[in-house]
Amino acid sequence: MTTTTQLDPTTVPSFDVADPAFSITSDEVHAARERSWYATTNYGIAVLRYDEVSRLLKHPKLRQGSVQWPAHNGVTEGPFAEWWASWILNKEGEEHHRLRRLMNPAFSPKLIGGLVPRFQALAAELVDAFERPDHCEFMREFAEPYAARVIAIMLGLPEDEWPIIAREATNIGLAMGVTIQSELPTIEGALERLYAYADALIDDRRANPGDDFVSTLVQATRDSDTLSDQELRDGLVLLIFGGYDTTRNQLGLAMQTFMAHPDQWRLLAERPELGGRAVEEVMRVNPTVRWVTREALEDFTFEGLDIAAGTTVHLFSESAGTDPRVFGEAGFDLTAERKPHFGFGGGAHHCLGHFVARSDMSEALPLLARRLRDPRPAGESTWLPDSGNTGPMTLPIAFTPGA
Numbered sequence: 001m002t003t004t005t006q007l008d009p010t011t012v013p014s015f016d017v018a019d020p021a022f023s024i025t026s027d028e029v030h031a032a033r034e035r036s037w038y039a040t041t042n043y044g045i046a047v048l049r050y051d052e053v054s055r056l057l058k059h060p061k062l063r064q065g066s067v068q069w070p071a072h073n074g075v076t077e078g079p080f081a082e083w084w085a086s087w088i089l090n091k092e093g094e095e096h097h098r099l100r101r102l103m104n105p106a107f108s109p110k111l112i113g114g115l116v117p118r119f120q121a122l123a124a125e126l127v128d129a130f131e132r133p134d135h136c137e138f139m140r141e142f143a144e145p146y147a148a149r150v151i152a153i154m155l156g157l158p159e160d161e162w163p164i165i166a167r168e169a170t171n172i173g174l175a176m177g178v179t180i181q182s183e184l185p186t187i188e189g190a191l192e193r194l195y196a197y198a199d200a201l202i203d204d205r206r207a208n209p210g211d212d213f214v215s216t217l218v219q220a221t222r223d224s225d226t227l228s229d230q231e232l233r234d235g236l237v238l239l240i241f242g243g244y245d246t247t248r249n250q251l252g253l254a255m256q257t258f259m260a261h262p263d264q265w266r267l268l269a270e271r272p273e274l275g276g277r278a279v280e281e282v283m284r285v286n287p288t289v290r291w292v293t294r295e296a297l298e299d300f301t302f303e304g305l306d307i308a309a310g311t312t313v314h315l316f317s318e319s320a321g322t323d324p325r326v327f328g329e330a331g332f333d334l335t336a337e338r339k340p341h342f343g344f345g346g347g348a349h350h351c352l353g354h355f356v357a358r359s360d361m362s363e364a365l366p367l368l369a370r371r372l373r374d375p376r377p378a379g380e381s382t383w384l385p386d387s388g389n390t391g392p393m394t395l396p397i398a399f400t401p402g403a
Contacts, residue, residue, distance in 0.1 A: 011035070011036070012036050012038065012039060012040055013032035013035060013036055013039035013040070014039060014040045014041070015028075015029070015032075015039050015040075015041045015046060016041070016042055017041045017042060017043060017046070017178075017314070017387055018042050018043070018178050019178075020177075020178055020179065020385045020387075021385075022385075022386070022387060023386040023387075024290040024291065024316060024318060024319070024386050024387050024390075025286075025290070025318050025319075025386055026386075029048065029316065029319055030319065030322070032048060033048040033049060033319050033323065036048070037049045037051075037052045037303065038052070038305065041314065043072055043312045043314065044311045044312030044313055044314065045305075045307070045311065045312075045313055045314070046291070046313075046314045046315075046316055047313060047314065047315045047316060047320075048316050048319045048320070048323075049319070049320060049323050049325065050320040050321070050323040050325065050326040050327075050339070051323075051325070051326070052302075052303065053292075053315045053316070053317070053320040053342060054320075054342075055302075056294060056302065056313060056315060057292065057294070057315060057342065059294070059302070061296060061297050061298055061300045062294035062295065062296060062297065062313060063092050063294065063295050063297050064091075064092065064293070064294065064295070065293035065294040065295035065312050065313060065314075066087075066293045067084070067085060067087075067295070068293075068295060068312060069084070069175075069180075069293065070084050070175070070180065072312070073178065073180045073181050074181045075180060075181055075184060078184075078188065079188050079191055079192070080175065080184065080187050080188050080191055083191055083234060083237065084175070086230070086231070086234040087234070087238055088100060088103065088235070088238075098225065099227075099231065099235075102220040102225065102226070102227050103217065103220065103227070103235060105216050105220060106213050106214075106216040106217045106220070107356065111212075111213060111216065112154075112356055112359050113359065115153060115154065115359070116359060116363060118153055119150060119153075119359065119360050119363040119364070120363050120367065122146060122149055122150070122153070123146060123363060123364045123367045123368070124367060124371075126141065126142050126145055126146055127142070127367070127368070127371045127372070129141075130142075133401050134398060134399060134400065134401055135378055135396070135397070135398050135399075136372075136396070136397060136399075137394060137395065137396050138251075138252065138255055138392075138395040138396070138397050139248070139252055139392055139393065139394055139395050140394070142251070142368070143247075143248045143249075143251040143252050143255075143395075144166050144248055145162055145166070146247070146248075146251065146360075146364060147166070147243070147244045147245075147247035147248040147251065147360075148162035148163070148165040148166040148169070148244050148248075149162045150243070150247065150356075150360045151165055151169075151239070151240055151243045151244050152165060154213045154239075154243070154356070155201060155213060155214055155236070155239075155240070156201070156210075156212055156213075156214060157197070157201070164193075165197075165240060165244060166244060166248075167190075168190040168193050168194050168240075169190075169194075169240055169241045169244035169245055170244075170245070171186050171187060171189070171190035172187055172190045172191060172194070172241045172245075173241065173245040173389065174186060174187055175187050176245075176388040176389040177384060177385050177387070177388055177389075178385060178387060178388070179385075191237065194237045194240055194241070195233055195237060197236075197237075197240070198232070198233040198236035198237050198240075199233060201214050201236060202214075202218060202229065202232050202233065202236070205218045206218055214236070217232060217235065217236070218232065243356060243357070245288075245389065246288055246289070246357055246389075247357055247360060247361060248391065249288035249384075249389060249390065249391025249392075250279075250282070250283065250287070250288045250343075250357070250361060250391070251361065251364065251365075252391045252392040252395050253282065253286045253287070253288055253390075253391055253392070254278070254279075254282040254286070254361070254365060255368075255375060255395060255397065256286065256392065256395070257282050257285060257286045257332065258282075258369075258375065259375050259376060259377065259397070260332075261331075261332045262374060262375075264278075264281075264332055264333065264334055265369050265374075265375065266369075266373075267334060267335075268334060268365060268366055268369040269366070269369035269370045269373070269402070272366035272367075272369075272370070274334045274335070274366070275361075275362035275363065275365050275366040276358065276362045277334045277335070278334055278361075278362070278365045278366070279357075279358055279361045279362050279365065280338065280341060281332060281333070281334055281336075281338070283321075283341050283343030283344075284321040284322070284327075284338060284341035284343070285318065285321060285322055285332055286318065287317045287318055287321065287341065287342070287343035288343070288389050288390060288391050289317055289343055289344075289389055290316065290317060290318060290386065290387055290388060290389065290390055291314040291315060291316050291317060291387070291388065292314075292315040292317055292342055293312065293313070293314055293315070294312075294313040294315065295310065295311070295312055295313065296308065296309050296310060296311040296313065297309060315342065317341070317342040317343055320342055321341045321342060321343070326339055327339075344357075370402050370403070371401070371402045371403075372397070372399040372400075372401075372402065373399055373400040373401070373402040374399060374400045375397045375398070375399045376397060376398050376399070377396070377397060377398075378396045378397050378398035379396035380394075380396070381393075381394055381395045381396065382394045
């Protein structure tokens with residue numbers, strides 16, 4: 001355990017994280033990490049080092065902090081604010097444990113594992129359908145349809161409706177950026193349309209129960225307790241949004257990372273059993289979830305820093321995951337043994353759907369490594385702001401076709 005003392009406030013780094021041009025993975029942030037374990041921001045404080053992030057994720061005087069994100073950006077009422085507050089991620093104590101107990105069976109490895117052959121076939125189908133044999137716009141031709149169709153497969157929706165899932169989930173994803181207030185009409189329109197999807201799914205599985213993900217949620221019972229209709233529809237919309245947005249972004253970030261490390265891409269093609277390791281290593285150095293948010297429940301002191309009740313604490317996952325105090329200068333290596341990353345959060349609020357994300361990406365990446373040899377940029381790419389949740393919007397690449 002590292003022991004540090006409170007720094008002179010005049011030497012503590014400061015970031016304007018509300019600036020769309022701010023980059024959470026910048027040299028500025030990495031340099032700040034060498035000066036201080038934390039920085040001040042216009043939201044609260046940012047924690048930059050692995051050890052401090054690890055301990056604060058589980059600190060008893062911190063609660064999940066993302067519940068305040070809309071309010072931080074001037075959104076305090078309306079359908080979106082109500083849906084955001086409903087998230088299991090934003091519940092605490094017994095209410096959080098109750099929802100987790102009821103929802104966990106639907107995310108069981110057995111249930112999701114049965115879908116793995118379908119994920120493999122889907123990845124191959126999409127590569128076969130590329131418009132050109134040696135070029136693709138990776139997000140449009142692979143990441144977006146793969147992520148959306150995985151959701152459709154899980155929920156039992158028609159796969160040809162994946163563009164609707166992709167469009168509406170992307171629109172809700174605008175809420176993760178610092179432009180949330182100006183995007184609110186688009187966000188709430190998408191929310192209304194996804195609620196209609198969820199309502200139809202719930203009605204159908206109640207009338208025609210099966211051995212599938214949605215049926216398991218609808219029938220979830222624990223000690224005579226069940227999920228209410230509102231909890232079901234809120235949870236299904238969260239799954240559609242979170243499952244699509246995270247997988248799409250993380251696949252794009254994985255391709256960006258592997259293009260910078262071609263030796264590891266070749267290794268993955270030769271050793272597809274490293275697919276799981278590839279997911280973990282990418283999420284360590286290039287996670288789509290750039291920060292995990294906590295809020296102080298009461299005044300407390302941590303490593304010499306007085307933290308007042310109500311303070312927002314952003315735990316910078318990439319900065320922690322590349323902290324040289326823990327990971328040295330080893331860079332990116334699929335064969336290295338690593339401490340856990342924070343791409344799925346941690347503590348009581350560890351991502352409920354982590355097994356789904358790990359399963360679908362660990363099947364996709366080795367197949368891509370075999371089929372898209374020597375990938376390289378093939379034009380201008382466009383990106384979401386490098387804060388909150390991020391990823392490429394477009395990512396044109398060239399490659400050598402593989403068998």
